[in-house]
Amino acid sequence: MKVLALALLALFVAHPARAIDAAEREAILLHGPWPPEATPDPSNRASGDPAAIALGQRLFFDVRLSRDLDRACASCHLPAQAYADGRPRGEGLRPLDRNTIALANLGGRRWYGWDGRSDSLWAQSLHPIVDERELAASGTLLRDRLEREHDAVFGPADDDEIFLVDIAKALAAWQETLVTPRSAFDDYRDALEAGDAAGMAAYPVAARRGLSLFVGRGQCATCHFGPSFSNGEFDSVGINYFLGPDGVDRGRHGGIAALLASPFNLLGRHNDDSARTTAAPTTHVALLHRNWGEFRVPSLRGVKATAPYMHDGSLATLAEVARHYSEIDLDRLHQDGQLTLQPLHLTEAEIADLVAFLETL
Template sequence: MSVAAAAQVLDFTAAERRAVLAHGPWPAAVAPDGSHRAERDPAAAELGRRLFFATGLSGSGGIACASCHQPGRAFQDGRSTAVGLGPGVRNTLGLLDAAGQRWFGWDGGTDSLWAASVRPLLNPLEMGATAASVAARVRRDTSLAPLDRPDDEAVLVAVAKALAAYQATLVSPRTAFDDFRDALARDDMAAAARYPLSAQRGLRLFVGRGRCALCHAGPRFSNGEFADIGVPFFVAGGVDPGRHAGLRALQASRFNRLGPHADDAGAGAVATRHVRLEHRHFGEFRVPTLRTLKHTAPYFHDGSRATLADVVRHYSELDEDRLHADGERILVPLRLTPTEAADLQTFLFTLSQ
């Protein structure tokens, strides 16, 4: 290693190195979804791709999945809350890397990618369709014959599973962070030195004093679970109960992994079977991935933060009175210096291409 190269890489401790390596490699292996046997089937994905961009499935005939999930914006729409929905509704989730999660939606209201695709079809504020209208649409188009079933609800699920097969092909590209992480893993300091020092300092904060990696863990930068970080959940006309409402919806749904439409008859539904509704779930939202941030502003479930600088300020200034009293106390106001805040932002941007 040359002295010049060494000077460009921070002296990460062994513990810091381990923490950094835990955020890769990328792309990450995705466990197959037992409730959806054809999730990786290319023919199903091709049908799903066509349906995703078609407006014909919506009740009005004027809206497609891609109206809100736009390919050029990491399958998000750049709005604070989704178009066509009134106040108090949520920020559109991007769909890159969606497959392989345990829970879907900001509130975990669904437990599979296909059920998360049934949800917008039936939601009057999104696609506004019914099982009958979706089935009628499928039966009008002979090229959709592989999705036809005798029963309307089964057609709806077949459509949602095709949509899921398409979405399972959407994976975010490798980033500057991934190159740094892999260089560190093979002790290639010359390659590691190409990663800006400011990003390295931000990364050190992220895995260290900031404690960000406790929730934004692993290759996806999310532990896939739910937390309350003090984003106010009061919305016009009431509150958004977050995970508390999501769990109720999940448990009542015919489309969960314990229901009649799971291909493995509930065998892979351990988490769904055992999850319990608790008071602490009130006001919790899913820990989002940080992999596509550059393309998915504004931020948080309510789209209330316009820029990453605003998000970093949130964690720096944190209003502790807004955080739940119960549960483990992970978050404290970080009181970052301007340089630290800038470093953290630089690092967060290196997680997107």
């Protein structure tokens, strides 16, 4: 009993920012441990294979993946910028509509892309290769250029489509290895779990206050849930989804439609897992009216390095993101009854605390 009392006392006095009650402690611990255990993707026979990983890494930087031999995946996913590009919206052969997503912690997700149009990392990796606005290549073109490298890892492909998918699977196998390192938050979280007062005290005071806002009054953790700080789903958060005077980005609504029409989804012939172990979300996903204007709830791991933010890159800094949610315009949320988001009316000091916390992830 004395030990328990001392441990509880340590929790309350360990950090000058504020005390921690049981509910807040539990909410914080849910964001770890980190890193997660790496598990191969059963839909991708190249997942975890060293030869395929090495091939995928080489191809990521190889302009032979582009029709005109002038661009590679790394032209937009820049290693020095967390595999994003720092622009509001991507620039391929033509301007793109959305922010270039940073590449990290990609293994094991249900959905990929801002609209979740892919249910595997290999299917998502295939899109930019064939998109006319991006690399504008094809399976036939890649086969002409890459057959020797491909066959050394996968063996001969029966057709060009399989060849294309194999290349995407090698790219995915390498991208799965991109994992953000442990952060200052992880050290704090683990110290909290262990009752290590000295370890907890090493965490910046402002970040600790921001963390309380994040898991408490801000309700950020309702969607930015778990060790990856994302529930893996989609939401409408009051960001414009019109594209100029005549266009609209359907977001998740378009993503589900594209997913279900795609020959590359997990219900199709390219899934290497005959048991369809990871295909249940695709089987059951519902296309709903409220999916209009919904976009991915992004992971916040490493978020400091991935500005600008939101699906269209319209918010330049984390402080702008915090202010957006703090003063969110409920009239811009077209869903009925989305009561998770409410204006918080944070002070500038609280916004600074929230940013200080996010920068420790």
